[in-house]
Amino acid sequence: MTLTEIIHRIHPMPPEAVEKLLAIAEVVSLPKYHLLFRADKIDHNLYFIKKGIVRAFTEKEDTSITFFFGMEGDPVLSMKSYVSKEKSYEDIELLEDSELYHFDGALLETLYLQDIHIANWGRKLAEIELARTEVRLIARQFRTAAERYADLMQDTPELLRRVSLGHIASYLGITQVSLSRIRTKQ
Template sequence: MLLNDIINRIHPIPGPAVEKLLDIAEVVSFPKYHLLFRADKIDHNLYFIKKGIVRAFTEKEDTSITFFFGMEGDPVLSMKSYVSREKSYEDIELLEDSEFYQFDGAALEALYNQDLYIANWGRKLAEIELAKTEERLIARQFRTAAERYSDLMQDMPELLRRVSLGHIASYLGITQVSLSRIRTKQ
């Protein structure tokens, strides 16, 4: 996915503002299983997935709990680290060999302070991510696992062929056996 398309999908901005963002973006690549972010570390960078898929997870007792999947075009960041410059609580792992558009947090912050269009673009990005987080939280509290699975397959249908069922079950908050039952019924 092209960075211009990602930028304008978030919030259309004038060409000169897009060029400023493109000037500070760097394409980086990492192998499958690489940890892009680590819990208890501060990383102020913002990434957009050019190619690949990631999951955000946290460790609890002897298991990892997945709470986010990102695919091409999606932003990847630790909001706590990015906004507050505090240690993050999640690990973000690559589930495929992946390429990203990387933005240095300090360079992006400088653009927010210099360009109102870019500042509004950043605000819109934060609003979109907040709304997605709220949707996931509400779904986890008020929708059945079968409904959450159906929503996930509607929103990200290729997830089944690219991600292990164990990660999908973890994301849904159920066991793999329960996920198999749900899949059989649908």
């Protein structure tokens, strides 16, 4: 997926505004297991995945708890750092060798102030990410692990082929043994 396609998928903009965004974007290649964001750090950068998969997680009592996966075309950011400029609570790790479109947060912030189309695009990006977070939260609270696994199979079957079962189990909030039972029944 091209960066222009990603931009328009979030919110259509005039060509001049798109060109301004493209002018500050750079493609970066990073290895598997690279930590793109670190907990307890402020990082105002924004990425979109050109190629690869990421996971957002936090550590608790010597356990890694995964709560987000991102794939090609998805934005990657620490929302707390990006919006509030406060220390993040999550680590975001690359699960594959990856290529990402990178936006420096300060340059992006300048464009938000200069161009209403880009400011609206940024607002729409934040709204979309808030809605996605709400869906994940509600699913975690009101759907069983088996239902959430079925959703993953339906919505992102490629994710299940590319991510370890340990990360999938963590995302579902269950053990790998429980995940194996669910997979056997599916």
